[in-house]
Amino acid sequence: MINNLTVAERQWALVVLLVGGLIGLTMAAVGAGEPFGAHGFLVLFFCAALFFPVLSRLDEPEPSPHAGRSYYDDPIKVGIILAMVWAVIGMFFGLWVAYLLAWPDLTIDAPWASFGRLRPAHTTGVIFGFGGTALIATSFHVMQRTSRARLAGQFSPWFVLLGYQLFVLIAVSGYLMGVTQSKEYAEAEWYADLWLVVVWITYFVLYLRTLARRNEPHIYVANWYYMAFILIVAILHIFNNLALPVSWAGSRSYIVWSGVQDAMMQWWYGHNAVAFFLTAGFLGMLYYYLPKRAERPIYSYRLSILSFWGIVFFYVWAGSHHLHYTALPHWVQTLGMTFSVMLLVPSWATAANALMTLNGAWHKVRDDATLRFMMVAAIFYGLTTFEGSFLAIRGVNALSHYTDWTVAHVHAGALGWNALLIFGVVYAAVPVIWRRERMWSNRLIEWHFWLAVLGTVVYVLAMWNSGILQGLMWRTYTDAGTLQYPFIASVLAMNPYYVARAVGGTMFFVGTLIGIYNLWMTIRQAPAADMVADHPVSVRDEAGERGVPAE
Amino acid sequence: MSVEERDPLTGHKTTGHEWNGITELNTRVPRAVWWAIGITHVWALIIWILLPSWPLITTYTKGLLGVDQRELVQGEIQAGQRYRAYWEANLAAASLDEIRGEQALMDVVVASAPTLWGDNCAACHGMLGVGGPGFPNLTDDAWLWGGSDEAVLESIRVGINATHPDTRVSEMLAFGQLDVLTRDQIRAVAAYVQSLSGLANPNPEVRAEGQTIFEVNCTSCHGEDATGMNEVGAPNLTDEFWIYGGSDEAIFTSIHDGRRGWMPAWEGRLSEAQNKILALYLLDILPDAQ
Numbered sequence: 001m002i003n004n005l006t007v008a009e010r011q012w013a014l015v016v017l018l019v020g021g022l023i024g025l026t027m028a029a030v031g032a033g034e035p036f037g038a039h040g041f042l043v044l045f046f047c048a049a050l051f052f053p054v055l056s057r058l059d060e061p062e063p064s065p066h067a068g069r070s071y072y073d074d075p076i077k078v079g080i081i082l083a084m085v086w087a088v089i090g091m092f093f094g095l096w097v098a099y100l101l102a103w104p105d106l107t108i109d110a111p112w113a114s115f116g117r118l119r120p121a122h123t124t125g126v127i128f129g130f131g132g133t134a135l136i137a138t139s140f141h142v143m144q145r146t147s148r149a150r151l152a153g154q155f156s157p158w159f160v161l162l163g164y165q166l167f168v169l170i171a172v173s174g175y176l177m178g179v180t181q182s183k184e185y186a187e188a189e190w191y192a193d194l195w196l197v198v199v200w201i202t203y204f205v206l207y208l209r210t211l212a213r214r215n216e217p218h219i220y221v222a223n224w225y226y227m228a229f230i231l232i233v234a235i236l237h238i239f240n241n242l243a244l245p246v247s248w249a250g251s252r253s254y255i256v257w258s259g260v261q262d263a264m265m266q267w268w269y270g271h272n273a274v275a276f277f278l279t280a281g282f283l284g285m286l287y288y289y290l291p292k293r294a295e296r297p298i299y300s301y302r303l304s305i306l307s308f309w310g311i312v313f314f315y316v317w318a319g320s321h322h323l324h325y326t327a328l329p330h331w332v333q334t335l336g337m338t339f340s341v342m343l344l345v346p347s348w349a350t351a352a353n354a355l356m357t358l359n360g361a362w363h364k365v366r367d368d369a370t371l372r373f374m375m376v377a378a379i380f381y382g383l384t385t386f387e388g389s390f391l392a393i394r395g396v397n398a399l400s401h402y403t404d405w406t407v408a409h410v411h412a413g414a415l416g417w418n419a420l421l422i423f424g425v426v427y428a429a430v431p432v433i434w435r436r437e438r439m440w441s442n443r444l445i446e447w448h449f450w451l452a453v454l455g456t457v458v459y460v461l462a463m464w465n466s467g468i469l470q471g472l473m474w475r476t477y478t479d480a481g482t483l484q485y486p487f488i489a490s491v492l493a494m495n496p497y498y499v500a501r502a503v504g505g506t507m508f509f510v511g512t513l514i515g516i517y518n519l520w521m522t523i524r525q526a527p528a529a530d531m532v533a534d535h536p537v538s539v540r541d542e543a544g545e546r547g548v549p550a551e
Numbered sequence: 552m553s554v555e556e557r558d559p560l561t562g563h564k565t566t567g568h569e570w571n572g573i574t575e576l577n578t579r580v581p582r583a584v585w586w587a588i589g590i591t592h593v594w595a596l597i598i599w600i601l602l603p604s605w606p607l608i609t610t611y612t613k614g615l616l617g618v619d620q621r622e623l624v625q626g627e628i629q630a631g632q633r634y635r636a637y638w639e640a641n642l643a644a645a646s647l648d649e650i651r652g653e654q655a656l657m658d659v660v661v662a663s664a665p666t667l668w669g670d671n672c673a674a675c676h677g678m679l680g681v682g683g684p685g686f687p688n689l690t691d692d693a694w695l696w697g698g699s700d701e702a703v704l705e706s707i708r709v710g711i712n713a714t715h716p717d718t719r720v721s722e723m724l725a726f727g728q729l730d731v732l733t734r735d736q737i738r739a740v741a742a743y744v745q746s747l748s749g750l751a752n753p754n755p756e757v758r759a760e761g762q763t764i765f766e767v768n769c770t771s772c773h774g775e776d777a778t779g780m781n782e783v784g785a786p787n788l789t790d791e792f793w794i795y796g797g798s799d800e801a802i803f804t805s806i807h808d809g810r811r812g813w814m815p816a817w818e819g820r821l822s823e824a825q826n827k828i829l830a831l832y833l834l835d836i837l838p839d840a841q
């Protein structure tokens with residue numbers, strides 16, 4: 001892989017890694033004995049681990065000049081593998097947390113192993129590690145294929161992919177050491193946040209530059225979704241994380257917002273992280289891989305345009321539904337509620353557009369578990385958005401808020417929509433990227449599919465029951481007008497559901513492990529395919545050199 | 552590629568574009584979608600007209616219903632209070648005996664006490680009030696501060712070693728740490744204490760030594776016969792009930808390091824009626840539940 005970089009790119013990489021290593025060393029020195037110093041060492045080791053392999057191949061010959069005319073898939077390969085590694089890490093923490101809620105003693109007596117630290121390690125590991133890495137890897141795939149253009153440059157894709165890994169590593173290791181801003185889904189401290197800004201802007205520029213090189217007259221809708229995801233996440237991230245560090249040599253900082261403004265900023269961010277990270281970016285995936293796999297045209301171009309602007313417009317107003325019945329003024333809550341309900345239409349229109357695209361391909365859905373992953377993901381997307389709009393109504397939220405109903409909603413989306421889609425997409429993309437005829441074993445894909453779907457259903461049903469039960473117990477009064485149940489009674493009542501959730505989560509996790517085994521065997525053993533056509537051709541090229549094999 | 556084609560399956564035209572094999576049909580937006588957009592927007596419009604919604608420069612649109620969440624909450628709190636008013640005032644005014652005599656009030660106590668207990672007291676005393684190490688069993692007859700109606704009400708009201716100005720104050724002195732007694736003396740007196748409730752049967756010499764130490768140092772609080780003293784909250788040492796435990800080690804620690812139990816004061820956090828509900832729960836309901 002390193003040999004595919006030009007010598008100039010290798011040199012440039014060495015310079016960047018050297019600077020990174022020096023920054024790490026400085027952090028380690030000034031923050032010695034503190035988590036900040038530990039993070040310095042992490043940065044140092046990360047850079048060194050990349051520096052030496054590049055250095056040892058500095059004198060290898062330049063890559064063949066033909067290579068520049070094929071798609072650049074190396075970072076996609078690494079990205080897919082990293083995403084699956086994060087899936088295991090993130091879900092392991094999720095599973096641990098799930099078992100801990102069912103059996104509270106199931107941990108060791110160490111600060112890092114306490115619930116409050118494991119939980120953000122789970123959420124960040126899965127959303128940003130697993131989801132984010134999958135988004136980056138697939139976006140590289142989609143942007144090249146739908147633009148019929150090679151990635152703009154070979155250095156910046158690596159910078160984005162690996163720089164992002166460093167961010168997630170700092171974040172997750174930080175939570176385990178107790179480093180946190182205490183803002184959900186934005187717990188990472190100021191230096192990690194700053195670093196992410198650099199990475200993210202590079203990502204956006206890379207996307208624009210690649211699109212600018214496209215050999216298609218129009219930009220495919222998937223790219224609109226990916227770009228909305230990158231652009232808006234950048235804005236959200238910057239505003240929500242504006243903070244003043246206590247010192248340049250420590251990991252503490254203070255957010256510039258305070259009180260209810262801070263709460264509003266946080267949930268504007270939090271909700272749109274869902275909207276643009278877990279929805280817009282994933283819709284980009286769906287719009288490419290689903291029609292591709294089904295080999296059917298998108299049901300309606302007009303519907304996709306309408307939904308795109310609907311989703312982008314309505315989502316940014318909806319954040320206040322996370323703050324119903326709080327100090328937030330009533331009028332803000334009303335706006336959040338109404339926009340959340342109006343948001344349902346473009347959401348469902350999108351889900352419908354995806355499912356209608358399968359018209360004429362239902363026999364494939366029956367036979368092909370990969371396509372079925374994507375189909376079920378679209379259904380869960382519809383389900384989750386319907387539920388979300390419902391939960392956003394103040395009266396309903398009065399029952400659901402603070403209960404496991406929210407957790408049910410989250411995982412209907414996170415497992416049923418995000419994770420299932422990623423698995424389907426990985427199964428569809430891996431043979432293409434690694435030039436294999438097919439995945440190693442279709443039986444294992446079937447196993448993975450059923451374990452994942454069953455696990456999700458068990459998880460979500462358990463949490464719906466527990467959430468509604470919890471909500472009802474908290475609001476039941478005796479004839480005398482006093483509360484019927486002490487809080488602890490509702491905690492005890494949750495136990496069977498927590499056990500069920502742990503079982504569902506275990507199934508989901510086992511499915512994931514099966515998927516990874518299959519992926520590994522595909523890379524190592526599946527028969528190679530001849531895919532000469534999978535490379536960019538422009539009208540100009542077509543007359544000249546064709547058939548340069550990708551890579 | 553920019554050739555419009557017709558999809559044989561649906562009969563719709565494509566847009567004529569193609570990306571890596573993907574095409575798009577130019578299907579019209581289904582009528583149901585326009586309807587759904589219409590309905591949700593009309594609904595939103597109605598909500599905006601009725602409720603506070605849009606910001607203006609210095610204020611916001613108040614909505615025709617004129618509601619505000621703060622007032623709504625106030626209203627609901629008052630409604631709840633009105634609902635409970637029929638018994639709350641009566642309970643507050645009556646003595647525990649009067650309450651015991653009136654079935655309607657006792658019904659309220661029975662209905663509301665378990666939750667009140669579970670939310671406020673169970674974390675320390677346990678759901679059944681039997682306590683645990685450091686937290687006394689409240690269902691037995693061994694009271695630190697007395698088991699009369701007044702004593703229990705007062706314990707709850709002012710707490711023990713709490714921040715209330717009238718709080719009950721009690722302390723078991725740290726005889727070892729303060730160098731009043733040597734470790735051997737403590738062992739002796741501990742053995743003596745254990746012998747009082749039949750936990751141990753030390754040899755007569757040790758017991759005599761312990762008894763002497765006890766008479767000099769301990770009786771001022773625990774009483775001549777070691778049955779405790781409600782005035783200073785010192786426990787009876789001759790019964791089978793222990794706050795911190797009757798093992799060699801627990802008793803040694805009690806005497807060597809001292810003890811200073813802490814029970815929060817509830818006045819200001821619980822109403823008088825609630826205080827009475829809990830006292831009745833402790834005195835009448837919980838012991839029967841055992």
Ligand code: HEM
Pocket residue numbers: 091092094095097098099101119122123126127131406407410411414415418419501502504505506508509
């Ligand atoms: C093996 C699979 C998984 C298991 C067993 C699991 C388990 C859990 C548990 C136990 C919690 C804490 C709930 C609480 O505090 O009451 C949680 C929270 C969360 N999980 Fe998962 N999880 C899994 C997969 C995922 C995935 C794949 C994602 C995202 C893509 C995800 C996203 C989240 C989020 C966002 C929260 C926070 C929810 C909130 O604050 O309301 N989880 N998970």
Ligand code: HEM
Pocket residue numbers: 184270274278279318321322323340341343344347381384385386387388389390391392393397400401402406409410412413414417418
């Ligand atoms: C129309 C679309 C959606 C709407 C209107 C919506 C609405 C809501 C509402 C009302 C809540 C509960 C807030 C609370 O009571 O605290 C919530 C929570 C949440 N939703 Fe959605 N939702 C939508 C789609 C999704 C999707 C597709 C996902 C993908 C995974 C998702 C992930 C989450 C997460 C992670 C939370 C938990 C936030 C927390 O930590 O408290 N939502 N959503």
